Amino acid sequence: GQSLEQPSEVTAVEGAIVQINCTYQTSGFYGLSWYQQHDGGAPTFLSYNGLDGLEETGRFSSFLSRSDSYGYLLLQELQMKDSASYFCAVRDRGTGFQKLVFGTGTRLLVSP
Amino acid sequence: SAVISQKPSRDICQRGTSLTIQCQVDSQVTMMFWYRQQPGQSLTLIATANQGSEATYESGFVIDKFPISRPNLTFSTLTVSNMSPEDSSIYLCSVEITGLGTEAFFGQGTRLTVV
Numbered sequence: 001g002q003s004l005e006q007p008s009e010v011t012a013v014e015g016a017i018v019q020i021n022c023t024y025q026t027s028g029f030y031g032l033s034w035y036q037q038h039d040g041g042a043p044t045f046l047s048y049n050g051l052d053g054l055e056e057t058g059r060f061s062s063f064l065s066r067s068d069s070y071g072y073l074l075l076q077e078l079q080m081k082d083s084a085s086y087f088c089a090v091r092d093r094g095t096g097f098q099k100l101v102f103g104t105g106t107r108l109l110v111s112p
Numbered sequence: 113s114a115v116i117s118q119k120p121s122r123d124i125c126q127r128g129t130s131l132t133i134q135c136q137v138d139s140q141v142t143m144m145f146w147y148r149q150q151p152g153q154s155l156t157l158i159a160t161a162n163q164g165s166e167a168t169y170e171s172g173f174v175i176d177k178f179p180i181s182r183p184n185l186t187f188s189t190l191t192v193s194n195m196s197p198e199d200s201s202i203y204l205c206s207v208e209i210t211g212l213g214t215e216a217f218f219g220q221g222t223r224l225t226v227v
Contacts, residue, residue: 031214033214033215033216035216041220042204042218042219042220042221043155043204043216043218044218045214045215045216045217048214048215050214087154087155099145099157099160100145100157100206100216101157102154102155102156103154104154105153105154107152
């Protein structure tokens with residue numbers, strides 16, 4: 001089976017930097033994605049790592065180490081609007097197609 | 113990108129009844145995915161719906177409880193049958209656009225409460 005573990009909650013202040021970790025166990029691996037979900041909203045795509053290393057998209061960066069089965073999402077210059085839940089997800093080939101398996105989720109609380 | 117219209121956005125239902133959730137996409141997609149999300153929890157895949165074939169269900173989900181229709185490439189429905197309070201959850205449909213591969217798009221979800 002598959003499992004993706006994340007810290008349940010992270011707190012930080014505006015302007016700070018926060019890192020959300022994700023460790024995974026999958027049968028077949030095809031990249032690590034990150035999604036953001038505000039309360040009552042739909043998950044929205046943030047980033048994708050297919051290969052090892054760092055991907056940067058504005059204030060957000062994502063890192064992957066396939067040998068360690070580990071990745072993280074780095075959020076810089078935190079803003080209040082970044083308060084949300086963040087999910088890592090892996091693509092796992094199952095029953096003939098690729099599907100997304102989501103991590104346990106991390107609730108980020110940004111305070112003034 | 114893809115725009116997904118999902119309805120109803122929320123509903124309160126009596127136990128023993130059924131609710132059908134609709135998902136409309138603004139472009140043709142091969143696969144549509146249905147997820148369940150308990151409040152404060154992660155997303156769990158219920159099933160994958162392909163046009164012209166039976167849906168593929170994940171472990172713990174069965175067709176009798178969650179029948180799915182996929183009549184064309186832009187529309188799907190999920191029915192939650194014979195509901196109990198344990199079915200209270202958020203149900204989300206999702207699609208991925210062929211060619212992009214790495215990004216999934218989600219509807220706004222249906223918040224279901226069973227009383």
